[in-house]
Amino acid sequence: xxxxxxSELSLSLSLPEGERxxxxxxxxxxxxxxxxxxxxxxxxxSLSEIEANFTISIVPLLGNYAIxxxxxxxxxxxxxxxxxxxxxxxxxxxxxxxxxxxxxCLSGRPFFFSPGVLTENPPYESLTGRxxxxxxxxxxxxxxxxxxxxESGASRIITYWDQTLAYDGNNRxxxxxxxxNDDLNNLLSTTDGTNGSAILPxxxxxxxxxxxxxxxxxxxxxxxxxxxxxxxxxxxxxxxxKLKNDADSVxxxxxxxxxxxxxxxxxxxxxxxxxxxxISYGSNDGPHDxxxxxxxxxxxxxxxxxNVVITATGNEGISRRHSSLRVISGEEKSVAFSVAxxxxxxxxxLWKYYGDQFRYRxxxxxxxxxxxxxxxxxxxxxxxxxxxxxxxxxxPTPYQPLQEMFLVILPSSQATIHPxxxxxxxxxxxSTNGYVNLWLPSREATSSSTGFLDASAExxxxxxxxxxxxxxxxxxxxxxxxxxxxxxxxxxSILDAKPDLTAPAVNILSTAPGGGYxxxxxxxxxxxxxxxxxALLMQFGIVMGNDPFLYxxxxxxxxxxxxxxxxxxxxxxxxxxxxxxxxxxxSLPR
Numbered sequence: 001x002x003x004x005x006x007s008e009l010s011l012s013l014s015l016p017e018g019e020r021x022x023x024x025x026x027x028x029x030x031x032x033x034x035x036x037x038x039x040x041x042x043x044x045x046s047l048s049e050i051e052a053n054f055t056i057s058i059v060p061l062l063g064n065y066a067i068x069x070x071x072x073x074x075x076x077x078x079x080x081x082x083x084x085x086x087x088x089x090x091x092x093x094x095x096x097x098x099x100x101x102x103x104x105c106l107s108g109r110p111f112f113f114s115p116g117v118l119t120e121n122p123p124y125e126s127l128t129g130r131x132x133x134x135x136x137x138x139x140x141x142x143x144x145x146x147x148x149x150x151e152s153g154a155s156r157i158i159t160y161w162d163q164t165l166a167y168d169g170n171n172r173x174x175x176x177x178x179x180x181n182d183d184l185n186n187l188l189s190t191t192d193g194t195n196g197s198a199i200l201p202x203x204x205x206x207x208x209x210x211x212x213x214x215x216x217x218x219x220x221x222x223x224x225x226x227x228x229x230x231x232x233x234x235x236x237x238x239x240x241x242k243l244k245n246d247a248d249s250v251x252x253x254x255x256x257x258x259x260x261x262x263x264x265x266x267x268x269x270x271x272x273x274x275x276x277x278x279i280s281y282g283s284n285d286g287p288h289d290x291x292x293x294x295x296x297x298x299x300x301x302x303x304x305x306x307n308v309v310i311t312a313t314g315n316e317g318i319s320r321r322h323s324s325l326r327v328i329s330g331e332e333k334s335v336a337f338s339v340a341x342x343x344x345x346x347x348x349x350l351w352k353y354y355g356d357q358f359r360y361r362x363x364x365x366x367x368x369x370x371x372x373x374x375x376x377x378x379x380x381x382x383x384x385x386x387x388x389x390x391x392x393x394x395x396p397t398p399y400q401p402l403q404e405m406f407l408v409i410l411p412s413s414q415a416t417i418h419p420x421x422x423x424x425x426x427x428x429x430x431s432t433n434g435y436v437n438l439w440l441p442s443r444e445a446t447s448s449s450t451g452f453l454d455a456s457a458e459x460x461x462x463x464x465x466x467x468x469x470x471x472x473x474x475x476x477x478x479x480x481x482x483x484x485x486x487x488x489x490x491x492x493s494i495l496d497a498k499p500d501l502t503a504p505a506v507n508i509l510s511t512a513p514g515g516g517y518x519x520x521x522x523x524x525x526x527x528x529x530x531x532x533x534x535a536l537l538m539q540f541g542i543v544m545g546n547d548p549f550l551y552x553x554x555x556x557x558x559x560x561x562x563x564x565x566x567x568x569x570x571x572x573x574x575x576x577x578x579x580x581x582x583x584x585x586x587s588l589p590r
Contacts, residue, residue: 002079003395003397003398004079004084004085004086004087005075005079005086005087005088006086006087006088006089006397007392007394007404007406008025008026008089008091008285008392008406009039009087009088009089010379010392011026011379011390011391011392011406011408012026012027012030012089013072013075014379015390017032019388019390019410022344022345022410022411023345023347023408023410024092024251024345024441024445025089025091025092025285025347025408025441026408028089028090028091028092028253029089029090029253029255035071035072036069036070036071037069037070037071037072037075038067038068038069038090038255039067039068039069039070039087039088039089039090039255040065040066040067040087040088040089040090040254040255040258040293040294041058041065041066041067041068041084041086041087042064042065042085042086042087042088042293042296042399043064043065043066043083043084043085044064044082044083044085045082045083046083047060047066047083049081049083050078050081050083050084054070054074054077054078056068056069056070056071056074056078057069057070057174059172059173059174059259061258061259061262061297062262062265062266062297062300062301062304063297063300063301064085065258065293065297065300067090067173067255067258067259075087085398086293086397086398086399088254088292088293089254090253090254090255090256090258091253091254091283091285091286092251092252092253092283092285092445093251093252093253093254093257093281093282093283094251094281094282094283094442094444094445095138095139095208095210095251095280095281095444095524127536127539127540127588128233128234128235128236128536128539129219129232129233129234129235129236129532129535129536129539130235130236130539130543131273131274131539131542131543132233132236132237132273132274132275132276132535132538132539132542132543133158133236133237133238133239133264133268133273133274133275133276134215134218134219134233134236134237134238134239134276134278134531134532134535135238135239135240135241135260135264135268135275135276135277135278136211136214136215136218136238136239136240136241136278137241137243137257137260137261137264137277137278137279137281138210138211138214138215138240138241138242138243138278138280138281139206139207139208139209139210139211139212139242139243139245140162140164140203140204140205140206140207140211140212140240140242141157141160141206141211141212141215141238141240141242142205142206142212142511142512142513142514142515143155143157143160143184143187143188143203143240144187144188144515145212145216145220145224145511145513145514145515146223146224146515147216147220147221147222147223147224147229147231147511148215148219148220148221148238148511149188149223150221151223153188154181154185154188155181155184155185155188156219156221156237156238157181157184157237157238157239157240158181158237158238158239159178159179159180159181159239159240159267160178160179160183160184160203160239160240160241160242161176161177161178161179161240161241161242161260161263162176162177162178162179162203162204162242163175163176163241163242163243163244163256163259163260164176164204164242164243164244164245165177165201165203165204168201171263173259173262173263175244175256175259176242176244177201179201179202179203183200183201186200187200187202203240203242204242205513206242206513209512209513209518210280210524211240211242212511212512212513213508213510213511213512213518213520213524213525214278214280214510214524214525214527214528215231215238215240215511215528216229216231216510216511216517217231217232217508217510217525217528217529217532218231218232218233218236218238218276218278218528218531218532218535219231219232219233219234219235219236219238219532219535220234220510220511221234221235222234224511224515224516224517225517229509229510229511229517231510231528231532232528232529232531232532232533232535232536232584233532233533233535233536233539236276236532236535236539237273239264239267239268239275241260241263241264243256243257243260243281244256251281251444251445252281254283254292254293254294257279257281257294258294258297261277261297261298261301261309264277264307265277265301265304265305265307266304268305268307269304269305269306269307272305274306274307274535274538274539274542274543274551275305275306275307275308276307276308276310276531276532276534276535276538277307277308277309277310277531278310278527278528278531279309279310279311279312279464279470279527280311280312280523280524280525280527280528281312282311282312282313282314282442282461282462282463282464282465282488283442283462283463284316284321284322284349284439284440284441284442284462284463285349285439285441285463286349286463286466287351287400287402287404287437287493288437288439288459288461288463288466288492288493289402289466289492289493289494289496290466290467290468290492290494290496291399291400292463292464293399294463294464294467295463295464295466295467295468296399296467298311298464298467298469298470299467299468299469299470302469302552302553306538306542306551306552307551307552308471308534308538308551308552308555308556309467309469309470309471310470310471310473310527310528310530310531310534311464311465311467311470311471311472311473311527312462312465312472312473312475312488312522312523312524312526312527313460313461313462313465313472313473313474313475313487313488313489313490313498313499313523314442314460314461314462314465314487314488314523315443315475315486315487315488315522315523316442316443316460316461316462316488317457317460317484317485317486317487317488317489318457318485318486319442319443319448319451319460319486320440320451320452320453320455321439321440321441321442321443321451321452321455321460322437322438322439322440322452322455322456322457322458322459322460323335323337323437323438323452323454323455323456324435324436324437324438324456324458324459325426325435325436325454326434326435326436327356327358327426327427327428327431327434327436328428328431328434329428329429329430329431329434330428330429331427331428331431332425332426332427332428333425333426334423334424334425334426335423335424335426335438335452335454336421336422336423336424336452336453336454337421337422337424337440337450337451337452337453338420338421338422338449338450338451338452338453339365339409339417339418339419339420339421339422339450340419340446340447340448340449340450341416341419341447342416342419342447343416343417343419343446343447343450344411344415344416344417345408345409345410345411345417346408346409346417346440346441346446346450347406347407347408347409347440347441348405348406348407348409348424348438348439348440349404349405349406349407349438349439349440350404350405350406350407350424350436350437350438351402351403351404351436351437351438351493352402352403352405352433352435352436352437353402353403353432353433353434353435354396354401354402354403355432355433356428356430356431356432356433356434357375357428357429357430357431358375358426358427358428358429359372359373359374359375359427359429360372360373360375360405360424360425360426360427361373361423361424361425361427362382362384362389362407362422362423362424362425363422363423363425364384364385364387364418364420364422365418365419365420365421365422366385366418366420369384369385370384371384371389373391373393373405374393375393375429376393377393377394377395377403378392378393379391379392380392380393383412384418385418386411386412386413386414386418387409387410387411387412387417387418388409388410388411388412389407389408389409389410390407390408390410391405391406391407391408392404392405392406393405394406407424409422421453424438437459437493438452440452442462457489458489458490458491458575459489459490459491459492459493460488460489461474461488461489461490461492461498461499462488465488465498465499466492466493466496466498468496469552469553471500471501471530471534471555471556471559472490472498472499472500472578473499473500473501473502473503473523473526473527473529473530473582474487474488474489474499474501474502474503474505474523474526474576474577474578475487475502475503475504475505475506475522475523475525475526476502476503476504476505476506476526476566476577476581477504477505477506477507478504478506478581479506479507481566481567481581482566482567482568483502483566483568483569483576483577484505484506484521484523486521486522487502487505487523487526487576488523489575489576490575490576490578491575497573497578498575498578499575499576499577499578500556500559500560500578500579501530501559501560501563501577501578501579501580501581501582502526502563502566502576502577502578502580502581502582503526503527503529503530503581503582504525504526504529505521505522505523505525505526506521507519507521508520508521508525510525529582530559530582533559533582533584533587534555534559536584536588537550537555537558537559537584537587537588538550538551538555540588540589541589546589547589550589558587558588558589559579559582559587560573560578560579561579561586561587562583562584562585562586562587562588563577563578563579563580563581563582563583563586563587564580564581564583564586565580565581566580566581
């Protein structure tokens with residue numbers, strides 16, 4: 001098995017195209033029309049030799065990371081180069097929003113700010129985020145919304161990269177179109193979107209409203225409401241990247257997000273501007289320990305310019321997508337998971353200590369048939385009652401000491417996989433550690449009726465919020481001062497104390513496409529409260545000259561210090577709210 005490939009990529013490359021396309025993880029990065037793979041590359045040294053010998057697209061990113069496009073046939077030759085350290089699939093990411101109150105059995109009133117989140121006392125009442133940049137890497141932003149324009153009507157968006165548009169040949173990423181502040185102001189100055197007889201290019205619409213809502217929480221100035229519905233940092237400048245999404249769903253992938261982060265960091269560091277990056281997307285794919293390439297990449301970005309990255313912890317808390325157990329030597333335990341009718345594919349990801357010797361059995365809902373899975377590393381193929389079972393058991397890599405089993409269930413001749421209760425039996429031949437963690441896909445990727453029967457709400461933070469250097473934000477209901485049950489929880493799988501803090505996530509009123517406001521729920525809405533708060537701290541420290549080193553981990557430390565306790569918790573940090581609820585007043589240096 002090739003040690004330079006991650007497990008899912010190895011498995012996907014081994015499958016025929018028809019099987020690969022049935023699962024969103026296995027097909028991530030693959031373009032059937034061109035048969036090209038978009039992959040994440042970790043490398044050392046220079047890429048010039050590879051660029052000279054391959055007719056492939058390479059986009060170097062900050063650090064020793066790159067995004068490449070390559071035919072599958074050339075991957076074996078590429079792996080022979082010592083510059084290539086590791087290749088990884090650009091896994092799918094999902095918006096981390098709860099769209100219905102009834103889904104989470106919560107109630108409350110719409111609000112923009114929570115008592116105690118913002119300061120109202122001198123000398124800090126003048127903090128507005130002025131001189132800082134807030135990056136919204138999401139579904140786009142309604143650039144015409146009054147809350148993202150100054151009193152003169154000019155755009156507050158200093159640059160807008162729309163990855164979903166046709167490539168115009170004018171950026172280093174080979175993707176989409178970048179609009180300058182002047183471009184946006186030209187569009188705003190016209191009523192019909194034309195310059196004489198020519199139609200001006202423009203950013204595509206924010207069809208989900210997710211990014212527009214987040215931008216308003218971070219930095220809306222409230223012009224559409226007479227100043228009433230202002231965001232946390234109403235005078236911060238906005239940097240927007242509309243992430244390219246899959247044609248069949250509302251997700252993007254790791255590669256698009258990494259390029260967006262690269263663009264934001266390069267743009268602001270070249271202009272010596274403090275930057276706060278908001279990421280309200282997440283995935284269940286990975287060991288949840290900060291070891292994936294996207295998490296390592298985000299951790300490395302702190303060393304470029306003056307920036308901080310804020311991520312939502314996701315909404316997997318009560319989604320039944322995580323299960324954990326311990327299997328001691330000589331013991332057999334089973335993990336049951338329900339598959340809802342209509343599922344077109346499903347994966348189960350298992351992570352364990354490499355030294356533990358396990359073997360496995362998988363049984364169908366009918367209980368009449370089962371397959372026996374050896375515990376040895378390799379790629380395995382089975383068929384059970386018109387269900388295709390494809391799986392890989394990994395070796396450790398230089399970047400991951402744990403062993404992974406990635407098991408995919410695909411339909412054979414029918415359109416969907418077998419519904420009902422599946423059982424995965426784990427038999428321990430020898431255990432030193434014995435702990436096992438399993439994850440199913442994010443709730444946005446499958447039916448809400450699919451899930452583990454014996455689920456654990458802990459370790460339900462989504463990737464990349466499990467990265468160590470980022471500020472990870474869970475959600476709470478500020479109307480009742482209680483933790484939001486849907487919110488993803490820590491700690492990480494290696495017991496790092498995450499999340500870092502919590503912020504309002506229930507009944508959040510913010511900007512909506514078209515010029516008005518709407519109410520949404522989810523940790524997607526919690527993270528931008530902290531992003532805006534980080535902009536206030538960086539304005540106080542960097543822009544106002546009080547502390548030129550107030551960025552990165554120092555922002556996290558101050559926000560943790562100032563976090564206030566919630567009534568239902570007595571111990572901090574804890575897996576639900578970290579160090580407590582966001583409180584800018586107590587986070588600012590005295």
